[in-house]
Amino acid sequence: MAKTRRIKVNESGPISVVTFNDSKIIDEAEIQELGQELYDLVERDGRKKIVLNFANVEFLSSAALGKLIGFDKRVKQHSAELVLSNIRPEIYEVFAITKLTKLFDIKDDEADALAVL
Amino acid sequence: MAEHDWSWTVRTSFPSRLGAHDDCMREVMANLEQLGWTGRDLFAVQMALAESLTNAIRHGNRNDESKLVQVECRASPERFWMRVEDEGVGFRPEKVPDCTTDENLQRCGGRGLTLIKAYMTTVQYNDRGNCVTMERIRTAEPAP
Numbered sequence: 001m002a003k004t005r006r007i008k009v010n011e012s013g014p015i016s017v018v019t020f021n022d023s024k025i026i027d028e029a030e031i032q033e034l035g036q037e038l039y040d041l042v043e044r045d046g047r048k049k050i051v052l053n054f055a056n057v058e059f060l061s062s063a064a065l066g067k068l069i070g071f072d073k074r075v076k077q078h079s080a081e082l083v084l085s086n087i088r089p090e091i092y093e094v095f096a097i098t099k100l101t102k103l104f105d106i107k108d109d110e111a112d113a114l115a116v117l
Numbered sequence: 118m119a120e121h122d123w124s125w126t127v128r129t130s131f132p133s134r135l136g137a138h139d140d141c142m143r144e145v146m147a148n149l150e151q152l153g154w155t156g157r158d159l160f161a162v163q164m165a166l167a168e169s170l171t172n173a174i175r176h177g178n179r180n181d182e183s184k185l186v187q188v189e190c191r192a193s194p195e196r197f198w199m200r201v202e203d204e205g206v207g208f209r210p211e212k213v214p215d216c217t218t219d220e221n222l223q224r225c226g227g228r229g230l231t232l233i234k235a236y237m238t239t240v241q242y243n244d245r246g247n248c249v250t251m252e253r254i255r256t257a258e259p260a261p
Contacts, residue, residue, distance in 0.1 A: 026167055028135040059160065061167045062232055066225035073223065090160045097235045098228050099217040 006034040009041070015049040015117050016041060017110060025060040035067035039074050048080045049117040053110050055086035065098060072103065085113035123191040123198075124152055130185045133178035133203070138170040138186070145190050145199075152194045158255045161236035162197050168229035169201045169249055177203025177247055198252045207246030 010017045018041070022030060041047045052068075075082045084106045087095065095101050107113040125148045131137040146163060154162070170186065178184035184204040191198040216227045234240050237251040 027139075028171070059163060061164075061171070062226070062228040063171070065228055069223055069225050090157055093157075094164070094232065098231060099222060102219075103222055 004037045006030060007037050012051075012114055015051060015114055016047045017051045017053055017114075019053045020056050023056050023058045025057060025064040028063060031061070031063050031067055034064070035070060038067065038071040042071075042074050042078045042080050046078075048078075050075065050080065050082050051110060051113040051117065052082065052084045053086045053113075054084060054088070054091060055110075057091055058088070060091060060094065062098075065094070065100060069100070069103070081117055083107055083113040083116060085110045121191075121196055121198075122193060123196075124193045126189070126191045128187075128189045130187045132182045133174045133180055133184045133186060134182045135171065135174055135180065138174065138188075141188055142166050142170065145192070149192055149197065152192055154192075154194075154197070154255065156257060158253065158257055161253055164236050165233045165251055165253070166199070168233050169199070169251070172229050173201050173203040173205075176208070177205035179205065195255050196252060197255075198250075200248065200250045202248040205247050207243075209246055210242050 006021055008019045008021060010019075018038070020034075022034075025031060025034065041050060072082060082105065084104050086109055087106060092101075092106070095104065095106070105116070107116065127144065129141055131141060142163070145166060146159070149159060149162060170188070173186040174180060178186060187202040189200045210230060213230055214221050214224075214227060216222070216224065216231050221227065233249075233251065236253070238254045240249065240251045242249050
């Protein structure tokens, strides 16, 4: 897999567990990079089961939410599966305010996310 | 704006280029932390700042670097107040589609105003729609 700057990918069997290198996902240029790195996971690398672990994320802007939605679309287009995990309460609130809790499968921790994939 | 004993104020402007607002954001957040703002209150202001400043750059001034975004902030241990003005033609906030409906849920944009409204105590737009004023009254007890 190509080197990534915004994410780290670890394999847990057939499941790719993605963590974020940036604790604050707010810089527009970095968000563009993040989006491309996520899209590459399904479009270029053919990954079918993905966990996005948000443990390191302290802040994210609506532009970052937009990239996550774009990623989710690509996941669905490629018949892959995506689960989000380890979202701290203040970040979960952002998902709740924007009703994105209806769009994404969100689990409390990585173990729960791995168990459903 | 009601009379209030503000501890810190700033008035600044920057060109309409994404990233040009970073220094302003850093200064505001650093001053709020010095005034004892923490947790959800601090998060709320950061969200409102990020969304309103990028809206002004991207939507208000259409990323035209020749146009400025004017920002005025005031802060105390209890309150944060901000005014953001762009040089654009303005917009009607009530015309912005609701990002939380099922039909709009998968749109990649359009969430900034919802987030600003959720996190700030008051949000007001001028008639033209190129200037937003907002305030957050801190919910946590200020440190003695």
